[in-house]
Amino acid sequence: MAAAVVGVVMGSESDLSVMRPAVDALAEFDLRCEVRVLSAHRTPDAALGWAREAADRGLRVLVAGAGAAAHLPGVLAAVTSLPVIGVPIAATALAGVDSLLAIAQMPSGVPVATVAVDGGRNAGLLAVRILGAGDEALRGRSDEFRAAQAAQVAAADERIRGQFDRDPADRENLGFR
Numbered sequence: 001m002a003a004a005v006v007g008v009v010m011g012s013e014s015d016l017s018v019m020r021p022a023v024d025a026l027a028e029f030d031l032r033c034e035v036r037v038l039s040a041h042r043t044p045d046a047a048l049g050w051a052r053e054a055a056d057r058g059l060r061v062l063v064a065g066a067g068a069a070a071h072l073p074g075v076l077a078a079v080t081s082l083p084v085i086g087v088p089i090a091a092t093a094l095a096g097v098d099s100l101l102a103i104a105q106m107p108s109g110v111p112v113a114t115v116a117v118d119g120g121r122n123a124g125l126l127a128v129r130i131l132g133a134g135d136e137a138l139r140g141r142s143d144e145f146r147a148a149q150a151a152q153v154a155a156a157d158e159r160i161r162g163q164f165d166r167d168p169a170d171r172e173n174l175g176f177r
């Protein structure tokens with residue numbers, strides 16, 4: 001079995017439903033990942049140790065999701081030179097605005113690529129693109145993925161246009177009562 005190349009980490013087990021789509025996206029491209037629960041606040045030594053050793057274990061990209069005062073992606077980025085993708089999670093009454101700002105507003109010199117609130121799937125897809133930058137075959141699969149997505153939108157466009165491209169005088173066909 002191929003070695004894991006992406007580390008997917010979350011601050012709490014309660015983050016799993018948001019982070020699972022990242023794992024699924026990686027699996028769609030046959031990429032293995034290591035999945036961990038490590039907290040910047042509750043298990044700081046374990047989180048930092050994991051990030052420090054990640055590159056030596058063969059990981060190439062880290063995806064880190066956290067909610068609330070979401071310091072996990074930032075502190076991982078502080079101790080590794082691997083690219084870190086942060087996933088802000090809507091876990092509190094602030095609906096993810098708290099974690100979005102905590103993850104996106106990194107100080108200059110310590111970059112974290114931030115996806116949308118609860119954007120686990122895009123984090124996985126971004127990890128695929130980062131890995132694809134140095135892997136022609138993987139980049140080709142991303143090209144195919146984009147083409148398939150475009151074909152789906154074109155098919156939807158065709159369907160919707162077919163529903164509404166009618167004579168406006170024919171109100172019944174337009175669905176008006």
Ligand code: RP5
Pocket residue numbers: 010011012013014015039065066067068069089091
């Ligand atoms: C953060 O606090 C976690 O990433 C999670 O999103 C949030 C709530 O954690 P639990 O109290 O559910 O463990 O650190």
